[in-house]
Amino acid sequence: KEYMIENHVAPYEEETHQGLIRHALIRKGFKTGELMVCVIINGKKLPRSEKLVEKLCRFDGMTSISYSINTDKTNVILGKELVNLYGPGYITDYIGDVKYRISPLSFYQVNPVQTEKLYGKAMELAGLTGKETVLDAYCGIGTIGLIASKHAGKVIGVELNQDAVRDAVQNAKKNGITRTEIAEIITHIGFY
Numbered sequence: 001k002e003y004m005i006e007n008h009v010a011p012y013e014e015e016t017h018q019g020l021i022r023h024a025l026i027r028k029g030f031k032t033g034e035l036m037v038c039v040i041i042n043g044k045k046l047p048r049s050e051k052l053v054e055k056l057c058r059f060d061g062m063t064s065i066s067y068s069i070n071t072d073k074t075n076v077i078l079g080k081e082l083v084n085l086y087g088p089g090y091i092t093d094y095i096g097d098v099k100y101r102i103s104p105l106s107f108y109q110v111n112p113v114q115t116e117k118l119y120g121k122a123m124e125l126a127g128l129t130g131k132e133t134v135l136d137a138y139c140g141i142g143t144i145g146l147i148a149s150k151h152a153g154k155v156i157g158v159e160l161n162q163d164a165v166r167d168a169v170q171n172a173k174k175n176g177i178t179r180t181e182i183a184e185i186i187t188h189i190g191f192y
Helices: 002-006 049-056 112-126 143-148 162-174
Strands: 021-028 035-041 062-069 081-086 091-095 098-102 133-137 154-159 180-184
Touching: 002 049, 049 062, 049 081, 091 112, 098 143, 098 162, 112 143, 133 143, 143 154, 143 162, 154 162, 162 180
Parallel strands: 035 062, 133 154, 154 180
Antiparallel strands: 021 035, 062 081, 091 098
8 A cells, every 4th residue: 555655556446447456466375474465457567566566575474576467347356467576476385294386376275274174174085095096177276186196096187277287287396296197278178
């Protein structure tokens, strides 16, 4: 808010499609303490972005600052284009003992503490023996599939979001999980 006031940056008005700042996506790695801020803008450039970075870097744990361009007349929050301003462009967090890379345009559960309990229960109820092939449809960054890979013979993750696919592949590698395949859905059903 300080940045917006000091730099005369207007908030977005959905009715008139005027103003720049549509939303602010804030994520926190509950176990790592890493913070991410992604500002969604109705424009192509965030003016004086270095001033925003300066203000946000005052917070302990600030790891990634970016903006997402969404100039469409829609109530969809995130745009398809992302501009990284500070840090590696992602944060990391854990669900159980599996470490995840989380990019701004990738889906991540909002409550990883509860997610860990839910996934644990799902693994218990699935009764995997280590011989099964598990299909993780809409796998996102691979959260449930990578946890399932410890109990299954193989996991195949399928995802439409390219950013999430990149994160899922990196997450499998970072965790040394080789019994996974992550596929992106291309147009209809084609895989690569």
